[in-house]
Amino acid sequence: MLFHVRMDVHLPRDLPAGERDAILAREKAYSQELQRSGEWRHIWRIAGAYANVSIFDVADNARLHEILSGLPLFPFMTIAVMPLLRHPSAIRDDDT
Numbered sequence: 001m002l003f004h005v006r007m008d009v010h011l012p013r014d015l016p017a018g019e020r021d022a023i024l025a026r027e028k029a030y031s032q033e034l035q036r037s038g039e040w041r042h043i044w045r046i047a048g049a050y051a052n053v054s055i056f057d058v059a060d061n062a063r064l065h066e067i068l069s070g071l072p073l074f075p076f077m078t079i080a081v082m083p084l085l086r087h088p089s090a091i092r093d094d095d096t
């Protein structure tokens with residue numbers, strides 16, 4: 001199942017730099033592992049915002065929730081999820 005996910009990050013300004021850097025390093029490793037596995041299909045930075053748009057390809061809603069709630073940055077994010085399905089006019093075979 002495909003999902004469009006927007007993640008906006010709101011890190012507290014008073015978060016100690018060492019703690020922030022450690023969370024960001026864990027976030028990067030977590031994200032890249034899921035990208036390698038194929039469940040996190042795309043990630044794009046939204047220009048001008050500390051936010052991304054991502055496409056997930058996961059078994060079900062429960063798996064998406066597990067992934068999102070496991071993000072090291074999860075406590076500092078606002079997340080919006082849109083379920084996707086193939087558009088009848090789509091021409092690319094991998095848009096499923």
Ligand SMILES: O=C(O)C[C@H]1C=CC(=O)O1
Binds near residue numbers: 009027028031052073
């Ligand atoms: O920077 C972000 O958009 C937040 C987050 C999502 C993946 C990742 O590596 O960082």
